[in-house]
Amino acid sequence: MWFNEKPRICLIPLENPPELIRFSILATKFGRILMGMVNAGQHEDAICLIYFVEKSDKETLKELRQRWPKSELLQDDKSVQSVADKLFEDNKENNDVIPIAILGTEFQQSVWAALIGLKSGETCTYSQLAERMGRPNAVRAVANAVAKNEVAILIPCHRIVSQNGATKYHWGSSLKQQLLTFESSLAN
DNA sequence: GAGACCAGCAGGG
DNA sequence: CCCTGCTGGTCTC
Structure with missing residues (x-):
């Protein structure tokens, strides 16, 4: 679910x-x-x-x-x-x-909360996430906080893609792709 | 408080 | 491709 x-x-x-x-x-x-x-x-x-x-x-x-x-x-x-x-x-x-x-600073918690606001299958870039939080200049800090996420899948850091198209993922890019493919297959 | 570290990004060569 | 400047939160002295 x-x-x-x-x-x-x-x-x-x-x-x-x-x-x-x-x-x-x-x-x-x-x-x-x-x-x-x-x-x-x-x-x-x-x-x-x-x-x-x-x-x-x-x-x-x-x-x-x-x-x-x-x-x-x-x-x-x-x-x-x-x-x-x-x-x-x-x-x-x-x-x-x-x-x-979750254990983290206020800023980290607000980043994770913003991640949860993404829809299943929807992706966005680090800068878009930063903008969504009203902190357009804090892109790198946002990325830092995303990386500290302890709860894979549920806090969906796999929905973040970098602007240049690279699909890095802490748990491996093929896993990231699997998760996204699965999510978008459910969208219909 | 200083300085290093980052899953960023854009711009220039 | 590689290098550079800009950026901001966190961690370690």
């Missing part, structure tokens, strides 16, 4: 790194992902990270520990899988709220 035209994504700012992250590695149509959840406010299962597994599970878990050194990490296949099942099911009718917990 994440690809619905207007997914009801709710961004929950975190003040500090979470004490406990429950995580699991699971399969999706785009490959294996590592997904983590935290308790945030009234949401028990707020998604705080989605990484693609590029090399091995072991490498990805190492990344997880490096990125979140202050958080206790607990493997919890069952509850993570049940959240992921809803998220990735091919059901446009399901429009439940998707809570996402």
